[in-house]
Amino acid sequence: MWSCSSAQHSPRSKPCAEYLSPEATRVLDRLGLLPRIDAFGPARLTGMRIVGPSGKDFVGHFRGEHGFRPYSDYGLALPRDVLDTLIAEAAAARGAQLREGVLADIRTVSPDYVEVTVNGARSAEVVRARLVVAADGLNSRIARRSGLSRRHSLRRLALVTHAVDVTGMGDVGEMHVSKFGYVGLATIGHGVTNVAIVVDLDRRDQRAVPEQWFAELLTGFPEVAGRMEKARLVTPVRAVGPFGPMDDTRYLRPGPAGG
Numbered sequence: 001m002w003s004c005s006s007a008q009h010s011p012r013s014k015p016c017a018e019y020l021s022p023e024a025t026r027v028l029d030r031l032g033l034l035p036r037i038d039a040f041g042p043a044r045l046t047g048m049r050i051v052g053p054s055g056k057d058f059v060g061h062f063r064g065e066h067g068f069r070p071y072s073d074y075g076l077a078l079p080r081d082v083l084d085t086l087i088a089e090a091a092a093a094r095g096a097q098l099r100e101g102v103l104a105d106i107r108t109v110s111p112d113y114v115e116v117t118v119n120g121a122r123s124a125e126v127v128r129a130r131l132v133v134a135a136d137g138l139n140s141r142i143a144r145r146s147g148l149s150r151r152h153s154l155r156r157l158a159l160v161t162h163a164v165d166v167t168g169m170g171d172v173g174e175m176h177v178s179k180f181g182y183v184g185l186a187t188i189g190h191g192v193t194n195v196a197i198v199v200d201l202d203r204r205d206q207r208a209v210p211e212q213w214f215a216e217l218l219t220g221f222p223e224v225a226g227r228m229e230k231a232r233l234v235t236p237v238r239a240v241g242p243f244g245p246m247d248d249t250r251y252l253r254p255g256p257a258g259g
């Protein structure tokens with residue numbers, strides 16, 4: 001087993017709402033990771049609250065009168081740097097070789113194998129594999145160069161941060177929708193709330209620093225803005241995008257050249 005984790009070094013922060021559905025718990029359980037995740041003290045979210053542009057809301061629970069019984073009654077939420085490190089350690093414990101600070105790229109797609117170049121500051125190697133998973137992010141170079149990604153017309157940007165002292169946080173994740181985007185709130189344990197604002201790309205302000213832009217956009221979500229009046233941001237505001245729906249099929253199997 002071989003894994004090229006990143007052009008960066010771990011642990012690294014990643015703009016993400018950091019919430020895992022109950023179905024993800026099944027996978028983490030199968031990998032034997034739940035005790036280590038539990039030891040961190042993640043949040044357990046029992047459902048989602050959706051708030052519309054008019055302020056009207058509803059709450060849906062994973063386990064409810066609808067009769068559906070999820071794998072667990074809650075979804076886990078925890079910082080990505082913690083989760084990603086635990087997953088990488090588990091992979092390494094099972095024999096994966098981890099290369100960090102390297103750049104991976106597609107070299108050859110043949111009927112029998114895929115070749116990937118892996119270049120570091122002082123290293124260069126070619127890895128031949130039967131299956132390549134392009135987990136290299138939103139603008140996956142490997143997916144793009146292999147013709148596996150499809151761009152849609154929807155173009156959005158996200159601004160993500162961690163805050164403490166957000167009032168009214170409970171055991172459900174929240175999505176507040178406006179006409180130009182939405183803001184997601186989720187407690188991720190230890191009194192910290194993940195706040196992710198997603199807006200249309202044409203709302204970007206290249207002059208503003210992310211923190212200032214974040215504060216301006218928040219005023220478009222009156223309930224959240226009120227609940228964050230006394231909140232303190234404990235990580236930088238990280239921006240990511242542009243993004244839209246992307247083809248999820250980022251697996252590269254040997255096949256006809258170029259396919």
Ligand SMILES: Cc1cc2nc3c(=O)[nH]c(=O)nc-3n(C[C@H](O)[C@H](O)[C@H](O)COP(=O)(O)OP(=O)(O)OC[C@H]3O[C@@H](n4cnc5c(N)ncnc54)[C@H](O)[C@@H]3O)c2cc1C
Binds near residue numbers: 015142196
């Ligand atoms: C605003 C927002 C909120 C989200 N919320 C959630 C959520 O709540 N729950 C959820 O499950 N998902 C969420 N997602 C989606 C989730 O963050 C991504 O789908 C997931 O992280 C993608 O995983 P990935 O491994 O492809 O990329 P990433 O996690 O982005 O990791 C890519 C890694 O590849 C490295 N890399 C890039 N190019 C190369 C290269 N050429 N060679 C080597 N390494 C390279 C990067 O440095 C990085 O370390 C959210 C995404 C956004 C934008």
